[in-house]
Amino acid sequence: MEKIFKKPKGLNDKTMHYCPGCGHGIVHKMIAQTLEELDLLERTIFISPVGCAVFAYWYFNTDHIQAAHGRAPAVATGLKRANPELIIVSYQGDGDLASAGTAEIVHAAARGENISVIFINNAVYGMTGGQMAPTTLVGQKTSTSPFGRDPNFAGHPLKVCEMLATTKAPRYIERTSLDSVANLNKTKKAIKKSFDLQARGEGFSLVEILSPCPTNWGMSPPEAMDWIAETLSKEYPLGVFRDERADTEVRNDS
Amino acid sequence: MSEKVLMKGNEAVAESAIRAGCKLYFGYPITPQSEIPEYMSRKLPQIPGGAYIQAETEVSAINMVYGATSAGARAMTTSSSPGISLMMEGISYIACAEVPCVIVNVMRGGPGLGNISPEQADYFQVVKGGGHGNYRLVVLAPSSVQEMADLTYDAFDIADKYRMPVMLVAEGNLGQMMEPVKFKELKTEFTDKSEWALTGTRNHEPKIITSILLDPETMEKHIHKLYEKYALIEENEVRFEEYLTDDAEIIIIAYGLISRVARSVVDKLRDEGIRAGILRPISLWPFPNEAIKSKIEQAEFFFVCEMSMGQMVEDVRLAVNGAKPVHFFGRCGGVVPTPVEMFDNVKKYL
Numbered sequence: 174m175e176k177i178f179k180k181p182k183g184l185n186d187k188t189m190h191y192c193p194g195c196g197h198g199i200v201h202k203m204i205a206q207t208l209e210e211l212d213l214l215e216r217t218i219f220i221s222p223v224g225c226a227v228f229a230y231w232y233f234n235t236d237h238i239q240a241a242h243g244r245a246p247a248v249a250t251g252l253k254r255a256n257p258e259l260i261i262v263s264y265q266g267d268g269d270l271a272s273a274g275t276a277e278i279v280h281a282a283a284r285g286e287n288i289s290v291i292f293i294n295n296a297v298y299g300m301t302g303g304q305m306a307p308t309t310l311v312g313q314k315t316s317t318s319p320f321g322r323d324p325n326f327a328g329h330p331l332k333v334c335e336m337l338a339t340t341k342a343p344r345y346i347e348r349t350s351l352d353s354v355a356n357l358n359k360t361k362k363a364i365k366k367s368f369d370l371q372a373r374g375e376g377f378s379l380v381e382i383l384s385p386c387p388t389n390w391g392m393s394p395p396e397a398m399d400w401i402a403e404t405l406s407k408e409y410p411l412g413v414f415r416d417e418r419a420d421t422e423v424r425n426d427s
Numbered sequence: 428m429s430e431k432v433l434m435k436g437n438e439a440v441a442e443s444a445i446r447a448g449c450k451l452y453f454g455y456p457i458t459p460q461s462e463i464p465e466y467m468s469r470k471l472p473q474i475p476g477g478a479y480i481q482a483e484t485e486v487s488a489i490n491m492v493y494g495a496t497s498a499g500a501r502a503m504t505t506s507s508s509p510g511i512s513l514m515m516e517g518i519s520y521i522a523c524a525e526v527p528c529v530i531v532n533v534m535r536g537g538p539g540l541g542n543i544s545p546e547q548a549d550y551f552q553v554v555k556g557g558g559h560g561n562y563r564l565v566v567l568a569p570s571s572v573q574e575m576a577d578l579t580y581d582a583f584d585i586a587d588k589y590r591m592p593v594m595l596v597a598e599g600n601l602g603q604m605m606e607p608v609k610f611k612e613l614k615t616e617f618t619d620k621s622e623w624a625l626t627g628t629r630n631h632e633p634k635i636i637t638s639i640l641l642d643p644e645t646m647e648k649h650i651h652k653l654y655e656k657y658a659l660i661e662e663n664e665v666r667f668e669e670y671l672t673d674d675a676e677i678i679i680i681a682y683g684l685i686s687r688v689a690r691s692v693v694d695k696l697r698d699e700g701i702r703a704g705i706l707r708p709i710s711l712w713p714f715p716n717e718a719i720k721s722k723i724e725q726a727e728f729f730f731v732c733e734m735s736m737g738q739m740v741e742d743v744r745l746a747v748n749g750a751k752p753v754h755f756f757g758r759c760g761g762v763v764p765t766p767v768e769m770f771d772n773v774k775k776y777l
């Protein structure tokens with residue numbers, strides 16, 4: 174019988190530690206598939222963040238480095254500048270990237286570092302037990318916003334794609350989601366575009382992925398997918414925020 | 428060795444690092460060390476594979492170093508006291524992950540924003556920890572521009588040999604002063620890093636550089652492994668210098684630039700027939716415990732001088748262990764002790 178679907182070479186046989194209905198496993202598989210399709214697996218260094226994906230290196234057949242909370246884009250910068258042949262996948266959650274690591278992500282983007290950032294946004298801190306994140310929606314109940322996020326005290330959600338798209342250097346920024354087959358396909362396409370741009374030396378790219386966290390949202394996996402479609406993606410509109418080459422001419426006359 | 432040139436201590440650090448094969452520099456401007464990033468930004472872009480990256484913060488700078496050295500490159504960062512405080516998180520991670528790197532701290536007055544005058548009050552932070560957890564740094568303390576150059580060069584070799592961060596600490600005025608200096612030749616042969624450096628999986632199984640060891644037994648085993656390495660360093664990497672200690676009854680202990688003030692005090696004491704000498708720790712960790720212990724019998728007392736409220740003096744007291752008096756004299760806040768006041772303070776105990 175013809176084999177029409179198989180486990181990607183980039184993943185090993187370990188059982189993933191993620192909760193039922195979590196988005197990390199889906200995105201891990203897409204990353205591994207894409208690296209294989211583009212023949213980049215052997216050149217890849219995967220950077221694990223602090224958060225639920227801290228043990229991502231348990232699953233990938235690539236070299237790995239684990240970074241401190243929020244610092245992955247700085248570590249990525251060091252790796253890439255030391256060896257531009259490497260393909261750097263900086264994998265971060267929303268607590269990691271949009272809170273502890275805002276300086277790192279903004280400046281890696283502003284420098285146009287030739288790296289790929291996969292940004293998993295599930296609007297909560299997952300590993301520590303569902304606390305309020307900078308991405309938590311107004312009114313969303315979490316373990317540290319038990320009455321719902323109050324904008325009078327805790328402000329409004331941080332929109333990373335929109336913010337980074339105000340800088341000139343990034344080559345490609347897109348927000349996708351995992352809530353439907355169509356959006357899964359778009360996510361896979363976005364990851365592929367990001368890795369391909371990096372391999373061609375075109376510069377910084379970031380794919381933000383709206384991803385379910387049924388455990389900390391207190392929902393079933395299908396309910397979580399519905400919540401992404403009906404609520405989360407209203408606050409975080411899907412789409413391409415930047416897709417153009419930056420002006421790289423150096424002008425010394427100023 | 429190169430021809431003798433006149434250079435600032437900070438510039439000597441930068442030039443020597445380049446000669447040691449450091450191609451990547453990540454840093455953030457802070458007084459009194461900004462000549463180092465400035466020098467690097469001029470020179471490194473001219474070297475094949477070289478890059479100067481101005482980081483957004485010292486936090487990022489040390490993490491960029493972590494990434495670059497994990498890829499097998501020689502890389503460094505430099506800062507001054509408040510910036511070094513910001514790097515402590517990264518240093519702890521790097522120490523645990525067993526990745527080599529070189530950090531230079533051109534120390535200024537603290538605590539807080541303090542001032543830009545020289546101090547030695549970062550001793551506790553860099554020698555005893557600073558970052559969280561069980562780890563050590565090799566800490567080297569030069570006392571001249573020549574030593575700024577030499578120890579920077581050696582720091583890269585020590586870091587590679589033991590796969591750990593090595594820190595050079597110099598007082599702000601040592602970074603700023605100009606002295607003649609000769610440089611070693613450009614290094615072309617390096618330690619083989621293929622066992623652990625991240626180069627992709629073309630010829631090997633996946634490699635992991637990490638500092639998370641969730642199982643307590645595994646973490647304990649890893650810490651024990653680190654401390655076996657540290658025991659080896661205590662055996663092999665202790666550095667100190669003695670001046671007129673053979674017959675000395677007064678053993679002055681001072682490191683860095685202030686040891687040169689102590690030297691003129693010893694000469695003056697000798698002029699008066701007082702047998703004094705200096706034991707100058709060059710490696711603050713590993714600390715020259717045995718050298719100090721070897722002076723206990725001949726010493727009437729030990730006299731420690733620091734530009735702090737007394738930090739290294741605690742290590743001297745541990746080495747002497749109550750066998751002889753250990754007196755302390757220090758100035759802090761960026762005030763440099765004069766030879767006259769140091770001389771007067773020694774004489775108080777005669």
